[in-house]
Amino acid sequence: MEQLSFFEHDENDLSVLADVLDYLPAMFTKAVGDHYLAHFIKSVPWQQRSVLMYGKEVMTPRLTAWYGDVDADYSISGSNATPLPWTDELLEIREKVITQSGFNFNTVLLNYYRDGNDSVSWHDDQDNIPGRNQIVASVSFGQERMFDIRQKKNHAVKYSIPLPNGSYLLMKGRFQDDWQHRIDKSKHQMKPRINLTFRISNTRIISSNLSP
Numbered sequence: 001m002e003q004l005s006f007f008e009h010d011e012n013d014l015s016v017l018a019d020v021l022d023y024l025p026a027m028f029t030k031a032v033g034d035h036y037l038a039h040f041i042k043s044v045p046w047q048q049r050s051v052l053m054y055g056k057e058v059m060t061p062r063l064t065a066w067y068g069d070v071d072a073d074y075s076i077s078g079s080n081a082t083p084l085p086w087t088d089e090l091l092e093i094r095e096k097v098i099t100q101s102g103f104n105f106n107t108v109l110l111n112y113y114r115d116g117n118d119s120v121s122w123h124d125d126q127d128n129i130p131g132r133n134q135i136v137a138s139v140s141f142g143q144e145r146m147f148d149i150r151q152k153k154n155h156a157v158k159y160s161i162p163l164p165n166g167s168y169l170l171m172k173g174r175f176q177d178d179w180q181h182r183i184d185k186s187k188h189q190m191k192p193r194i195n196l197t198f199r200i201s202n203t204r205i206i207s208s209n210l211s212p
């Protein structure tokens, strides 16, 4: 599969990102993307989680679910969670992602953004293993949303990358060390979107970035 680059088409110097992101706008066709979107919306046992923010419980503005190797012992923001066992569809998608990236992911976080009010605020995916290059592969189905990134040391250095139905984005190298990312809310009408982030749990402990 040819690795298309969104960097080439921009006037700005986005070359710094080439070391930390790989992007395929259409790893899946629209028909396949639509199929997975409908399938996951109806078959996943979605949960709305809460996080502690300044001592207060805040509901995350999106729905989530974890899947992965069942022998793993995961801990999500302090509370233990056993991942749901892989489904045929998730294994199919994981296979493509492993072939494309060369990384052997053993867990996946699903996020369901029901409309433009759903979002994830600025965070990184250090997954509790600071100092180690964290590899995360992201696959999106349904509504295109903007993936905003900003440099940790200078928030003015920002980019927005559209993640259309069927797209793939690999976060690699120093991405999680040097950059934060978010999916912002939108005032425009937004249809449902599902995002899958494949991750590697070596320590068998994953702390999810449950940003509000």
Ligand SMILES: O=C(O)CCC(=O)C(=O)O
Pocket: 109, 111, 120, 125, 138, 140, 147, 163, 181, 182, 183, 195, 197, 209
């Ligand atoms: O929905 C997305 O594209 C990003 C999700 C995300 O950042 C996360 O789950 O850590």
Ligand SMILES: [Fe+2]
Pocket: 123, 124, 125, 181, 209
């Ligand atoms: Fe993230």
